[in-house]
Amino acid sequence: MARGRIRAKLRKSHLYSFCLFRSSGSGGQSIGGPGFSRTVYCNEPQVLNQKPYRSNIISTTKYNFFSFLPKALYEQFHRVANLYFLGCAIASLTPLSPFSPVSMIAPLAFVVGLSMAKEGLEDWRRFMQDREVNSRKVHVHNEEGGFGKKTWEDVRVGDVVKVEKDQFFPADLLLLSSNYEDGICYVETMNLDGETNLKAKKALEATLGLDEDDNFNNFKGIIKCEDPNPSLYTFVGNLEYEGKVYAIDPTQILLRDSKLRNTEFVYGVVIFTGHDSKVMQNSTRSPSKRSRVEKKMDYIIYVLFSVLLVISLISSFGFAVEIKYSMPVWWFMRPQDADEYYSPKKPVISGLSHMVTALMLYGYLIPISLYVSIEVVKVLQATFINQDIQMYDEDTGIPAQARTSNLNEELGQVDTILSDKTGTLTCNQMDFLKCSIAGIPYGVSPSEVELAAAQQMANDQEDQGELKTLVASKKEKAHKSPIKGFNFEDNRLMNGNWLKEPTAARIMLFCQILAVCHTAIPELNEETGNYTYEAESPDEGSFLVAARELGFEFFQRTQSSVFVREKYTASGKPIEREYKILNVLEFTSKRKRMTVIVRDGEGQILLLCKGADSIIFDRLSKDGKLYLEDTTRHLNDYGEAGLRTLALAYRKLEESEYTAWNNEFQKAKTSIGADRDAMLENAADMMERDLFLVGATAVEDKLQKGVPQCIDKLAQAGLKLWVLTGDKMETAINIGFACSLLRQGMKQICITESGSEDKQEVKEDILKQITNGLEMIKQENDPHAAFALIIDGKTLAYALEDDMKLKFLGLAVECASVICCRVSPKQKALVTRLVKQGTGKTTLAIGDGANDVGMIQEADIGVGISGVEGMQAVMASDFSVSQFRFLERLLVVHGHWCYKRIAQMICYFFYKNIAFGLTLFYFEAFTGFSGQSVYDDWYMLLFNVVLTSLPVMSLGVFEQDVSSEVCLEFPAVYQQGPRNLFFDWYRILGWMGNGLLCSLIIFFINIIILYDQAFRAEGQTADLAVLGTTMFTCTVWSLNCQIALTMSHFTWIQHVTIWGSIAAWYIFLLIYGALSPRISGDAYQILVEALAPAPIYWQTTLLATIACTLPYMAHIAYQRCFEPEDHHIIQEIKYYRKDVEDQHMWTRERSKARQKTKIGFTARVDAKIRQVRAKLNKKQ
């Protein structure tokens, strides 16, 4: 607590030359008016009984207990097919039905019930998640005057709550006070906007006194403010407290789902609760997404509906004709006694009512079980995704999760990935990796690109022994440093060895700049005795760690001084040095530099400056450019390796010079008016010149494990990766390099805003830049040339306008990589939508923070990174993985499999229902279109549910064209998905044609064989039951053999389902035949007595089965022989174990099996190899 106070004072001190908080001018002019009607009685929640606001319970469920049934039913019958079957089920209760009602209603009830159960289960999970949040505990001021624990759901508007360090705020609060005297607190808003740096909030002066539990007993106040709205960065309201009115601005508002950091506790008044809070107002209900395959499936359903309609029309027309002309002469039908339906007098009515019958009869064309089978299959597929041990992160203990199962196959068709940066690609941790001091580079920790390039070359040209040793030496040294933020390794500098360097003085200066030029605060870790640093940005922290490790330990900061302990000195004794801070010129994104002016122990005034290289280089004195050339070279190397660089410089100041400037500066500081900022800027600018360049640092924005490799694989699989980040352009570019999205020699097209006031002018300028970029790409002849598009948020705002966005997209798709920086969450979503709609391809968005939610929801597939705090991204996502690198397996293995499985499954489904359904139609022509089914009701009932459903489901769940290892080794195989090779109309229509053929073969073979002749030696002729059963047997055999032909992967499950289905048919016939004839009718004893002893029955089965599968068999045999697809060849290679015998070939093909890509590690290594080869050639 005491320490906190000190620090609080420090924060207020003149350390900050620029005002930290700017009052927002928007006062409470409109308070009380429309949209600003909220009144909160602080500490008197009971007053609210008169005007209740929403409680703090949040609910993200779709249904509640009562609405589940009607709502879920509505959802189910929203599908055309289901609605159709509902109609059929209702009609089956009338005499029009060709089937018994149970055979229509039972499958529908089963299908709908199963889907609803799934919906219910998913909603239940959401409910449990809500409950977990609602039952979190927080300290709330109670009437007895103390603070007691309450669950979040019980928090009411007006409550005073006390939130402690690292807790989330339970609602939107007005900050009253904190443990710091000046009422500052730090919050982390990662869940809201994805930014990981801490934001300072400051209480009103008036409420600072309320900083202890007891002070609240008599606290009363009234807040009048705006109504709930989704704007995170604005707040309009005022507080009436002790008779005065204070304006409240956003700096006093603590938002729900942000987190208190670096502050022991805060007190706050609840303003917005539950769904009124800004974060909940921001959340949009995740749209229900459907996969491309499923959308296409709808079209197929429509096609089938049209077929159904057509054949029903034919049928009812035929029926009407028969009724009109034949019925009167069919005396055996007693036409004179016929009801309306059969009455020859009213053929039109008969025809119309027969339409209903026909629509029901041919309903088997529409696979009722398709939806439910797909749903079951997808749930099982999702289970496999969840269970995949190779997507389980040992560090966080979180497995991958398919949160919605209806997009599995979409994973196999992704074309563009839109990725967030911080938390997704990077860990948001900076490591000090290299530095250049006085023109000498230090730091030997390997850069991964160099390592891989050398390795690749060594593999390619085995005679180059030199390179090999390089690889070997680098491999040895590649071990991880245990110090967080520090991955530097160089014996020349470590352990005080720098003293022996010839440039020791410069090195010391370099370290001094690192140790002094910052705004961080040291904290003593009492366990280790080490100092840790609380810095504004992680790279500043890494500098201090680096300085500490090099022997310059910053250990104390007072109001006016920085204390540094030097471990290694010429004398060998540690020295503590004090640097009096005279001025701090802070870092801003515009200035891109930070300067401190200090007076050291000897009274010398020093200006220490660190900043972006371009800025510093402009400000060097003539002498200061001594190391400029070397440093620039090193900086380029670092930049190429994806490191974040800063240049360090200093300047010695004369006393008089400083005083003169300081006067000027103070004047500017104390001036009031609009140009104060400009004056300060000018003053700072005056001093920060004539610098002497000391060196440069290279900090690694630590990538998450396996990210470059994963990006590489994804690029090889032909996927495009766009990075959308809220970060600065420089950082984004660095990460681009680190991830191999960018590389040296890649032409960067930076589109920036000119800064002009005129909107039209800016737009024209941007348009010109885009056109130029396109022109440049067109004129490029080098096939290896790659372009990168880099654009920032402000420019993007223009580029996304309707008249320009297509042009922008045109440029972007031409570029190998696209990086958008400084983009807002909204823009992320807009870019995603642009890509999705503009290219018409499948997009996948991946991100970890709440700022990615829009993009995740907008994309065809949203992937959330789980494992970090805050679940917004995950909650909005369709899939969650704990690390970016698991994306590779998710897409390349599971996506590929699922796509193929679902595609094959749907094709087969249509095939089987056409093959079966059309036989019913043909038979109609032989029954005077009367609507008599050739099959027993029970056969039909079982057809979809038992006899043909399990094999196709086992296909959908277990089929693997190639093993997972092969998928990963040959990423190019993934392209079968995005190119939609397995669900194009050619294939779909092919399968439908196959179904048509199959139905014709089965029907006519049976009809002709069992026409009028005896079918047994005992002279009996075939009746309806015999014909139907034989035909059905043929169908069961044909369809199941057909699916066996389409499978390429048989585990025992496939065998059981396929052969079991056929066996099940015979078992059913036996059982059904053994039942009382009252149930089985003409099927009584049919197998035992009539069919099994008749050779013709078995012959017909064999004939029809072979004849049905023959065309498909010939087709696939031909295809494999002469137009093999990639997976065919790989299957064969594996089958003949060629990969083991001829490993060279296998490796060679693996290295070739990538899409031509210009991004990623491999592409970069290739580029590097080209470069080195060119050099080698020159030497020779």
Added chain:
Amino acid sequence: MSSSTPSSSAGGVGSADSAAPRRNSKRPKYSKFTQQELPACKPILTPRWVISAFMLVSIVFIPIGVVSLFASRDVVEIIDRYETACVPDGYKNDKVTFIQSNLTKQCNRTLTVKKRMKKPIYVYYQLDNFYQNHRRYVKSRSDSQLKENSSWDDVSSCKPEDTSNGQPIVPCGLIAWSLFNDTYNFSLNDQQLAVNKKGISWKSDRDSKFGKDVFPKNFQNGTLKGGATLNPSIPLSEQEDLIVWMRTAALPTFRKLYGKIEQDLQPNDQIHVTLDNNYNTYSFNGKKKLVLSTTSWLGGKNDFLGIAYLTVGGLCFFLALSFTVVYLVKPRRLGDPSYLSWNRNPGGH
């Protein structure tokens, strides 16, 4: 030796601790099933497989086809279409009036045996254009009534032939009502040829579907007379003509068993048939045929089966052959990587 920067990712140590117990529970359990690594056979349609499969089919199918064809050829069949011939000349243009009149319907036909016919010789009647499979017709029966005497009044499904004068009809329904009623008497060389009418129906039908205690009641006593009448003193289980008729045919052209002649017939035997041409097929232009046929192990005369087998077998043989030829002419080494898409058109896809 660890330092931390405050704004880097949150409380690593704390969350790791709390994750520890959770970790085990969330870790997917390894099993070959969940990891989709079950042992599997992955057959491949190699040319050898394809050719052998086609060959195998043709090797199996062609003999079956030949045998079936021979069996079918062994069957001797005499078909006599008589519906026009049995109408007296004066009524040739108005057959319906004739059939509905009270004129005598007797008619004599002579059949010549072309080939030796071995017993049993099955006698069929064949009707044409008779929609026994019409939905209205098929449904018009009551299985429970046929089975048990107790449910003799269960006639709800029999409309419009459910009751007569308010009394339930047994057997009810259109099917029974329209029972075929032509009769045939055969004589060979003036010697009566016995026609065995026992055992022409399915045994299960006699035993279980048509009750031994169910006797015809009120049958054909309505105003509209359909087909045959039944002897009310014989239980349904013994009315085999009815039982055969009640097995509705699948197609509008059908044969039904009339009886068996348990005697060999020699070539050039002249069989005299005295038939009662009672059944009205004239109103719907239906043909009537009398068929005498022997059977083979396959059943009746059925060339199609043999031909179909031969066709499919031949087709498979042809396919096997053409695959072999094509494979010899333009072989593709299995697993030849040069066929991989990235090798075939190196410029990308």
